[in-house]
Amino acid sequence: MKILSFLLGTTFIGGVFFASDIRIKKPETDITFCQLSVSDDDKNAHMSFTVGYSFRLDENGKPREIKKILGSQLNDEQAFACISGWQFLKGASDSLMTAYFRWEHAVGWTELKVSGKDFSQKVKIEGERCPYSGANKTLK
Secondary structure: OOEEEOOOOOEEEOOEEEOOOOOOOOOOOEOOOOOOOEOHHHHOOOOOEEEEEEEEEOOOOOEEEEEEEEOOOEOHHHHHHHHHOOEOOOOOOOOEEEEEEEEEOOOEEEEEEEEEOOEEEEEEOOOOOOHHHOOOOOOO
């Protein structure tokens, strides 16, 4: 019976692969797009806007010192809770980061940009929108 060991930690014994040695590494960066609430007044105001936040990373890659730097349309507590749940590379302690959320009239949230030293990520939100955004309704 031949036994072969592979770099990924799999073992081949007599025609059968055993993968019990494989360890899946957790992602080092984890950013969740939160569906932040927009007030009815702002939804009905026929406007598009961007809201921005800055924050620093602690030694574990978690956001801290979150501050609003642009816009006034969002509930800060909701945005702070969203951002504080993100995870970045450990060792980037004290790095200054920014996050920008983009809202388009009659569409809803369209984009999230997160950037900082040696990091840049843009997420575009496409497809069917939330019912309150108006994108799925005929405007009168």
